[in-house]
Amino acid sequence: MQIAFCHFLARVKFPPRDPMKKFAYDMVARASTRPAQTLTLKQHKYLCRVVVRFHRQIHPKIVDDARKELARLAAEETAC
Numbered sequence: 001m002q003i004a005f006c007h008f009l010a011r012v013k014f015p016p017r018d019p020m021k022k023f024a025y026d027m028v029a030r031a032s033t034r035p036a037q038t039l040t041l042k043q044h045k046y047l048c049r050v051v052v053r054f055h056r057q058i059h060p061k062i063v064d065d066a067r068k069e070l071a072r073l074a075a076e077e078t079a080c
Helices: 002-009 019-033 041-053 060-079
Strands: none
Touching (some): 002 041, 002 060, 019 041
């Protein structure tokens, strides 16, 4: 799922000086060069947030998957 998020982020047009831009470009580069490497929990959550933030430029199914993943992670945090 993380690789799918990254592939869709590669097509997003970010506004100038957006702090999410560098993170997204780093994740896209990581997905293309090292797809087997996993992300940390914080990176994964931030990746989902970036996908949700730029929802108008990303396929609705991918955005829905990101929202579900954020909800799942939030539920896990409250359960602990």
